[in-house]
Amino acid sequence: MRLHILCFLLPLIALGQGDSIKVKALLDKAYGYEGTDPIKALKMYSKAYILSNRSGYDLGAFRSLHYSGIVHSNMVNYDSALFYYKKSLTFSDKAKYPKGKAATYINMGNVYQFLGDYDKVAEHYLKGIQVFETLKDSTSIAITYENLGALFSAIQQHQKEMRYLEKALLMAPKDDFRLMGMIYGDMGLSQSKIGNLPKTFTYFTKADSLSRLVDDPKLDFFVDRNFGEYHLLNGSYKTSISFLNKALKANEAINDPYYRGQLFVQLGEAHTKLKEYPKATSYLQMALTMGRENKIKEIQEKAYYLLSKIDKEQRNHQRAYEYLDLHMHFKDSLLNETYLRQISLFEKQYETEKKDKEIASQKLLLQTQENSLLRKKNQYNLALGGVGFLGLFGLGLWLFYRQRQKLRSKEILALQNQQEVVKLEALIDGEEKERNRLAQDLHDGINGDLAVIKYKISSLETNKFSEREKKYYLDAISMLDNAVEQVRRISHNLAPPSLHNFDLIEAIQQFCSKQNASNSLNISFQYFGNRLVLKKEIETAIYRIIQELLNNSIKHANATEALVQLNTHEDKLIITVEDNGKGFDASISANGIGLQNIKSRVNFLKANLDISSSTKGTTFCIEIDLHKLDKK
Structure with missing residues (x-):
């Protein structure tokens, strides 16, 4: 796994009236020396800081310190970089320059990421995002989301990595070819880590196309390095070496020791x-x-x-x-567990703060609307009282009250229905997250430990073993192989890779094929109609329903044959799962956990379920209105 860092450089800005011309000249000159003579650049930034501090020019002092931190970071002097960044924060507040403060947080996060101090990475990135969101700076938000993607890549949480990269792509200005190219490159790397090489190549090719539209040595470097990574994973080692050597030469232009080490x-x-x-x-x-x-x-x-x-x-x-x-x-x-917990804590705090702000804003809007309605109601009552027609007033008030009660009843009913849907979505989402967590723990924890144990046992010198010891040695290796295979199978059943890497039809085909290979049940899969394009949570719910039904056929029905059929007709999707098992009494089994799970997912899909069961077999028919799914 590789850590991708995109360093955010605060751009030079023009100085307003009354600012020091000397400070501006020193900063511009030092900026020109950053790539060729960083020591000289640092000396000029130091002079600019002394001059700014002496004259009370806070913005100049901030920029001098901040740029010094960037130079030290590029020179891999990370302790010095942190010193200058922390010192510059004080002057960003004095200068009332929130964008500079946010940039400092992001750059500090980059330094902590290079040092592997992941808890501080998340803390500083999220602080920077909060400021950029206030400023509505979409480019800076996109860059920071990209950095957060790199953070989750480093700790092997690739779903979160891809989620933040997709956010970065959404926020990035479409005419910023360099930034778009960087993000596509990172998305390709993310796909490579989960073994999806076709998508990896697609994203790398998009980054390569964008690199041809701009003259940017750093983007050119990443394109060559990424293709080197792709061919390395694809087994084309000589081609990989060719691209990596090109990247090594390109690294001389950007002078980045971190990536040279990679x-x-x-x-x-x-x-x-x-x-x-x-x-x-x-x-x-x-x-x-x-x-x-x-x-x-x-x-x-x-x-x-x-x-x-x-x-x-x-x-x-x-x-x-x-x-x-x-x-x-x-x-x-x-991968220290304390770091992972701290990262999750900061992420939850950030999401909670956003939700609290949204709720507060909604409450304020509702309060304003209520006040407006109250004023109108008072004016209406005063007008009726002035007319003096008490009877008409009473009748109008009664009608108003009755109508309001009807509206309130409808609103309460709609709210209850909405809450039921939200509960279902939350339960199903929670179950899927727990499945993924357990699968990840099994794959990365137990399977990793078993692999290390096998590695150490396999390295033993066996030529001095007795025949009995050799037999025990071979039995131990065989048992470890079986254990690894069982853990892998359980992990894949909990969170099938095909469900994330392919569409619904391919995922179900693969599941049926695997069941045919490992069980006595012979499953036939049929699909008719146009290719489905559904949201991932919808595909997951359908996949889990079919998985649960087939598992029931294997475990409880003693079936030898089963049919899974998906049929799209106009705006309907009809799913049929039938077997030749011993059947069951639907009225008696209605409260069973398995059937309840199926019904919960059917309700989540706003679908209709029909069950027909006898001693000759069982048929489940689920009819889904695709129009209703589009509204979810």
Whole structure:
């Protein structure tokens, strides 16, 4: 997994009347030296800060300190970068420059991300977003969402990563080809981490097309590096090395040590795959040196892992164990549970604050409307009283009250229906999240531990074992393989990858095929009509209904054959699931957990369910109105 950082640089702005011309000249000159002579640039920024501070020019002081932090960050002097950023925050408040304050928070988040201090990353990104939302700065919000995507990529929460990248794409100005190219590149990387290489290539190609519309060395670098990553995953190692070497050369123009370290790791991996171990080791040692010098945990973790594989292949078992222990040390540090909890806490705080603001705004609007209605009602009563027709007034008041009661009853009924729908959606969404969490825990936790155990056992010298010890050794390896396969199967049943990577029809086809391969039930799948394009939560509900029905046929009905049929006709989707099992009494089983889960999802889909069961088999028929789904 790779961490993608897009550093947000605060742009130079023009100074207003009364500002120091000398400070502006120093800042502009220093900015020009940032890429060629950063030490000289820092000296000029220092002079600009002293001059600004002496004359009380707070905006100049802020910019001098902030740009000094950026230069130190580019030089991988992260402690110094944080020092200047923190100091600049005070002057952004004095200068009443909220955009500068937000940019400082974002850049501090970038530094903490390079250092692997993820709790502080989330804290500073979310502070920056809050300010940018107030300023309605869509470009800056898009950049920050992209950075949040990189954060969740680093801790292997790829669904959240993709969610924030999609938000970034939505917020990014459509004429900002550079930013759009960067986001498409990150989306491709996100898809590569879940093994969806076709989508990976599509997104990388979009980024490549946009890079041709602008002259931007950094975007060109990322395009080459991303294609190198794609071909590495695709098994085209020589092609990958070609792209990675192009990226390494392009890195000289942007002078970024962090990404140079990443390239060394990737080149080491590619040469390892080609069994060119001396070249691979050379690149990985360069990556380690860079990771140690710059305190980048992620690069060291990856390099140690690859070095352990190389030594294992060359039967240097002792050194392989040492490298593997170092790899696990850095991995544990990067994925510390305290960091994950803190990130979730900050994200929830941010979402809660947004909801609180929305609720407060709605309450204020309702209060204003109520006050307006109250004034109109008072005026109406006064007018009737002035006329003096008491009888007519009484009749009008009675009619008004009766009509209001009817409206209120309708509103209460509509609200109750809406609350029921919200509850259903929340229950189903909560169940899916819990399934995904359990599947992730099984896959990343238990399966990872079993793989490490197998790795260590497989490395034992067996030539000195007795026949009995060899038998126990082979039995242990076989049992571990079976355990890994069982955990993988349970994980896939809880959160099937096909449900996220493909559309509904392909996902159901794959599920039926897997069930045919692993159970005695012979399932036939048929689909008629146009291809469905539905929201993901709708597809998930339909998939879970079919999954539950087929599981019931296997576990309870003792069926040998089953049919799953989806038929789209005009605006209707008709789902039929039938088997030749022993059937059941629907009135007796109506309160069963399985049938209740099916009915809950049918209600969520606003669909009709018909059940027909006898000793010759059971048929479930579900009719869905697609017009109603469009309104969800």
